[in-house]
Amino acid sequence: MKSCGPCTLCCTVLEIPALSKPACQACVHVRAGTGCGIYEARPEPCRTFTCGWLATEALGEAWRPDVAGFLIRDERDQGHLCIDVDPERPAAWRRAPYLTQIRAWSAMVRDQSGCVLVYEGPAVTVVFPEGDIALGPIGPAPRLQIGYQGKGERQRPLVRLLSTTGEVLQQWRDVVP
Numbered sequence: 001m002k003s004c005g006p007c008t009l010c011c012t013v014l015e016i017p018a019l020s021k022p023a024c025q026a027c028v029h030v031r032a033g034t035g036c037g038i039y040e041a042r043p044e045p046c047r048t049f050t051c052g053w054l055a056t057e058a059l060g061e062a063w064r065p066d067v068a069g070f071l072i073r074d075e076r077d078q079g080h081l082c083i084d085v086d087p088e089r090p091a092a093w094r095r096a097p098y099l100t101q102i103r104a105w106s107a108m109v110r111d112q113s114g115c116v117l118v119y120e121g122p123a124v125t126v127v128f129p130e131g132d133i134a135l136g137p138i139g140p141a142p143r144l145q146i147g148y149q150g151k152g153e154r155q156r157p158l159v160r161l162l163s164t165t166g167e168v169l170q171q172w173r174d175v176v177p
């Protein structure tokens with residue numbers, strides 16, 4: 001069975017409202033190499049969080065978050081796969097062998113009406129099998145409509161940001177391969 005070992009990346013990248021800890025900022029309780037300084041008293045989100053690497057036996061050491069420079073999070077309720085990047089290594093997920101696998105996951109979750117979202121703090125990039133669309137900072141819990149426009153060879157990725165009432169606030173079509 002896997003263990004976190006020296007990794008503490010979730011203690012930096014995740015937002016923990018119970019501690020007033022913003023995303024992409026190291027928790028004041030994290031101790032380098034040893035983990036949580038308030039382990040017995042850590043709040044509920046810290047007790048229950050398990051990253052994708054820890055939960056997936058098939059992902060090797062290269063995918064351990066402190067090695068890879070990002071962690072994988074499974075948003076099962078929305079069908080999305082989320083990647084939270086280490087703010088000190090924001091482009092690490094684009095390196096081999098990660099990007100090829102992330103694009104393959106994108107094709108897989110797309111077939112289940114999901115997508116891959118890469119979070120660098122508040123800035124979001126949507127990863128399609130064909131390329132990426134950088135949305136920039138779009139606020140917490142964005143309501144996104146992600147899919148394709150057109151048919152056959154004219155089919156192109158499309159992302160829409162929706163209001164709570166379903167109105168289109170902004171849309172993006174330009175994919176960077």
Ligand code: SF4
Nearest residue numbers: 004007008010051065
């Ligand atoms: S990111 Fe994953 S491996 Fe690293 S400390 Fe958190 S749960 Fe453990």
Ligand code: SF4
Nearest residue numbers: 011027029030036046
């Ligand atoms: S309280 Fe502990 S487990 Fe939770 S984010 Fe801080 S250091 Fe990590």
